Amino acid sequence: MVKTTARPTPRSRATTGLFLAGTDTNVGKTVATAALGIALRRTGVNVGVMKPVETGTPQNGMVSVSDAYRLRELLTPHANMALLNPYRFPAPVAPAEAARLSHTRIELTAILEAYQTLAGHHESMLVEGVGGVLVPLTHTEDVCRLIKLLELPCLVVSRTSLGAINHTRLTLMGLRQADIPIAGVLLNHTSADASRDAQLQTESTVAWIRRLSGVPVFGPLPFQADMARHWEASINVLAGDVTMRDVVTMVRESG
Ligand SMILES: Nc1ncnc2c1ncn2[C@@H]1O[C@H](COP(=O)(O)OP(=O)(O)OP(=O)(O)O)[C@@H](O)[C@H]1O
Numbered sequence: 001m002v003k004t005t006a007r008p009t010p011r012s013r014a015t016t017g018l019f020l021a022g023t024d025t026n027v028g029k030t031v032a033t034a035a036l037g038i039a040l041r042r043t044g045v046n047v048g049v050m051k052p053v054e055t056g057t058p059q060n061g062m063v064s065v066s067d068a069y070r071l072r073e074l075l076t077p078h079a080n081m082a083l084l085n086p087y088r089f090p091a092p093v094a095p096a097e098a099a100r101l102s103h104t105r106i107e108l109t110a111i112l113e114a115y116q117t118l119a120g121h122h123e124s125m126l127v128e129g130v131g132g133v134l135v136p137l138t139h140t141e142d143v144c145r146l147i148k149l150l151e152l153p154c155l156v157v158s159r160t161s162l163g164a165i166n167h168t169r170l171t172l173m174g175l176r177q178a179d180i181p182i183a184g185v186l187l188n189h190t191s192a193d194a195s196r197d198a199q200l201q202t203e204s205t206v207a208w209i210r211r212l213s214g215v216p217v218f219g220p221l222p223f224q225a226d227m228a229r230h231w232e233a234s235i236n237v238l239a240g241d242v243t244m245r246d247v248v249t250m251v252r253e254s255g
């Protein structure tokens with residue numbers, strides 16, 4: 001968050017929106033973005049979606065498991081991919097490094113322009129982050145810097161398993177330090193482990209995150225055992241979960 005990037009003139013129409021940041025990679029940002037998008041659409045909201053940077057993009061025609069393609073197919077099938085996902089890199093490493101390996105660099109102003117163009121066509125915009133909030137996008141800019149540039153409140157997606165209290169608090173601390181408005185924490189149950197210890201860990205993790213966060217805590221979204229085989233059906237189930245009703249209310253009231 002060091003560099004100040006020149007801003008083009010805003011032209012967006014979207015009156016509500018969220019940046020869905022993760023406490024880590026693989027916490028369920030895509031799942032949460034997709035389920036929230038469907039839930040908002042069910043209430044009549046015209047939702048736009050963006051995955052500004054994706055790394056480790058699937059090769060050999062496996063685009064169906066790419067975050068950006070999944071989100072587009074589910075929420076905005078006619079969206080221009082260059083706007084929805086301006087940067088995609090094959091290397092499964094942090095974005096700044098993945099860009100370097102592709103002999104290019106990520107321009108935050110290009111992301112902002114794409115965002116504003118999409119926002120001109122939708123009432124509400126959902127932007128999925130990449131990794132955690134301090135992940136480097138360039139040598140001098142990180143995900144926090146991007147969130148600030150887009151001027152979106154942040155919804156932190158976090159796990160419910162052991163370690164999540166620390167990850168969640170560190171993420172909230174980073175966002176507060178960057179003066180980014182925090183819409184809340186969305187907890188997501190990503191593990192199939194139903195052992196007694198796992199249940200105890202989940203219950204206590206959720207309780208402590210609620211106690212210590214100082215922001216609204218939503219969820220946890222329930223674990224969907226069929227997610228790997230039936231992604232879209234599982235997303236539809238999560239979109240109907242009571243958790244999403246609360247998140248939708250929060251988004252609609254923020255407009
Ligand atoms: N509620 C859930 N129930 C079952 N599986 C889930 C759930 N949420 C996430 N998963 C699974 O966990 C994995 C990570 O989810 P997802 O891809 O949404 O994470 P992410 O934070 O977007 O990851 P990335 O950092 O790669 O963008 C996926 O395989 C997904 O299917």
Ligand SMILES: [Mg+2]
Pocket residue numbers: 029030031067128
């Ligand atoms: Mg993702």
